[in-house]
Amino acid sequence: MVVLTESTKRGDFVYQCNDLAKRRGVRPGMPASEAETFAKTHDSLKIRQASLDQDKTALVEVALRCEPYSFCIGLEETDRPECLLMDVTGIAHFFSGEHALLEQLQQELSSQGFETRLAIANTVGMAWAVAHCLETSQRMIVPATDRAFKDKLSIGALRLPETVLAKLGRLGIYTIGQLQKLDRCSLWSRFGEELLRRMDQLAGERPESITSCRPVPRxxxxxxxxxxxxxxxxxxxxxxxxxxxxxxxxxxxxxxxxxxxxxxxxxxxxxxxxxxxxxxxxxxxxxxxxxxxxxxxxxxxxxxxxxxxxxxxxxxxxDRTQREMLEGASHDQACRFSQLLDRLSSRLGNEAVTRPAGQPNPIPELSVRLVPVTEVFSAKTVEQDALLPLDRPTALFPCPRPIEVIAVIPDGPPTALFWKSDRLEIAQCWGPERIEFGWWLGPFVRRDYYRVETTKGKRLWVFRRLQDDRWFWHGEWF
Known part of the structure; x- marks a missing residue:
């Protein structure tokens, strides 16, 4: 029976213990003196002071043994790291798939005497959360599109401080699904930026990198x-x-x-x-x-x-060469196009050759930004499952254009638009679609969008700004 303790101002408390101690009733956080009372007469009780530096050193040694399974292995970024983070992007095919990779990795660690819980997911936060929800010696692969599974996870999967988890518990919030139904503005004001950051990292809407244990060779x-x-x-x-x-x-x-x-x-x-x-x-x-x-x-x-x-x-x-712009092209076509982009970037400059990249922002003009084609592509996508392909115009203006509008009722849909010297009569109108977003992240936006079709067949996307009732033309369909 092995018990590791840590010293605090209030005395010695259990930091970790082995399975036998857990079966006897010992739990982390329990006073060390109380833990001694759970040992039976035939148990060989060993109480040792935990050394965080030695624990971290041992964990790094385990990480180095796992290098055949990943090009980048790091420890979780906490004062007391207890798990390994591995980037296995582009690695699975060397092991005949992700399931075989997990199986071989588990066998390797088990042969060294370790009990493991392994998980593969599309984000660091999700992999960490799933691994901590599994039972010992289990392994799991989470599909990137499985949103229902994420909603069922406990809020403890967000890697939040105990004080924040306690506050959420007092409010009756126990799952991530419950948390996502709440207003982000209220969450930010009550719990600070850390909660929103962890939620976004779990969903892949904020980048999270792995710091390698071993310096990358030069x-x-x-x-x-x-x-x-x-x-x-x-x-x-x-x-x-x-x-x-x-x-x-x-x-x-x-x-x-x-x-x-x-x-x-x-x-x-x-x-x-x-x-x-x-x-x-x-x-x-x-x-x-x-x-x-x-x-x-x-x-x-x-x-x-x-x-x-x-x-x-x-x-x-x-094998990690990005092909996001070349889907459907043959290998030779992809290579030639990639070489053309490289030559143009080299000749004109990296900032002159760009591609659109989606952003997790509901404000239309901020939902896409142009990034250099040479910038590393992020596998995460912006979740817009509620939008149909034609819900957004094929041409979106970088800056909304101010227009004059005639409406039957003050807050109702437009019946005619005036752009410069042209009058555009409205034949059909769909809407409104309200978009409200964020004073806590920058611009405060409150808009009612309408899709309108003119008598000449043009389809426009216009909105009324609710703060001052001014109208703007923001895009059109071709």
């Missing part, structure tokens, strides 16, 4: 010269040989890079840095060389070159 190829080089052909031969050496470090591990950093040192001690970002991970020397050559064509150096350093950043498995 892939670098460099060369220092005794005498400077001035001939472009000789310089190209040098950086090309370094690039081949750098790729040779990545290829055996089936890794690629999304970001190549090139550092050039001149004889007069000046330095030049070139950063090449790509749409997806690659270990193709020719592709990287073409992009670097494009960048070097615009460089004008006034001193001989004496050093080059190439470093591969944002290293990831080659």
């Amino acid at each position: 892939f670098i190829a460099s060369r220092r010269l005794e005498y400077g080089l001035t001939q472009p052909e000789t310089i190209e031969q040098l950086w090309l040989s370094l690039l081949e050496r750098l790729v040779s470090l990545l290829s055996p591990m089936r890794l690629g890079t999304r970001h190549l950093r090139c550092h050039f040192v001149m004889d007069n001690r000046s330095e030049h840095e070139i950063n090449i970002r790509l749409c997806g991970t690659t270990a193709d020397v020719r592709r990287l060389a073409n992009l670097l050559r494009l960048q070097l064509e615009r460089q004008h150096w006034n001193a001989p070159l004496v050093g080059i350093r190439l470093e591969a950043l944002e290293v990831a498995p080659l």
